[in-house]
Amino acid sequence: MPFSYHSHSAQFCKHASGGSLSDVVEAARSAGYSHFGLSEHMPRLRHDLLYPEEIEAGMSCQDLVAQFDEFVLEARRLQAQEEAKQTEGSADCLQLLVGAETEYTGKDSIREILELRGKHNLDYIVGSLHHVRGKPIDFSKQSFEQL
Numbered sequence: 001m002p003f004s005y006h007s008h009s010a011q012f013c014k015h016a017s018g019g020s021l022s023d024v025v026e027a028a029r030s031a032g033y034s035h036f037g038l039s040e041h042m043p044r045l046r047h048d049l050l051y052p053e054e055i056e057a058g059m060s061c062q063d064l065v066a067q068f069d070e071f072v073l074e075a076r077r078l079q080a081q082e083e084a085k086q087t088e089g090s091a092d093c094l095q096l097l098v099g100a101e102t103e104y105t106g107k108d109s110i111r112e113i114l115e116l117r118g119k120h121n122l123d124y125i126v127g128s129l130h131h132v133r134g135k136p137i138d139f140s141k142q143s144f145e146q147l
Contacts, residue, residue: 004028005037006101006126012040012071014053021074025082029094038075039099039126042116043068049105051130072098072120097123103130 008016009024018024021038028036043064044050050059059067075098085093102113102125117125130137 002031002033003035004033005035005097005099005124006039007037008040008101009038011074012067014057014059015051021071022078025078025094025096029092033094035095035097037097037099037124037126038071038078039101039124040068040071042100042102042113044103044105045108045112046105049103068100068116068120072122099124099126101126101128103128 007024007028009021010016010018011020018027024038025036041051041064043061045061045065047061050061050064054064075096079096079098082093082096086095098120099122100113100116100120102116103109104127113125116122
């Protein structure tokens with residue numbers, strides 16, 4: 001059975017397509033996944049690391065922290081629903097894990113990742129690299145070529 005531990009929902013990620021986190025879970029179920037990880041982006045704590053769509057939306061670092069907190073609450077709610085289905089013996093349940101897509105952006109990143117993981121008791125983390133030398137690299141061809 002297929003599995004994935006990297007996902008985003010339009011509910012908590014400005015560049016994601018689709019709908020709510022619940023919609024993402026239902027799409028994973030429909031696709032036949034047995035295990036699925038819910039992993040929104042960790043909040044970046046410096047304004048210069050915000051993604052272009054977050055800047056356009058007028059978001060702050062504090063907004064990202066609050067958004068991630070909301071994501072974890074909703075993800076844990078969905079995880080509990082799936083665990084209840086499993087307890088009831090339903091064959092139509094997913095093994096859901098709650099995590100974060102992390103990012104190494106500088107010397108404070110490891111501390112920030114560990115603090116986030118501890119604060120939310122995350123089941124796992126996914127590593128990624130969206131910034132090099134403080135510049136976003138995967139939002140457009142132009143941003144990549146600036147390196």
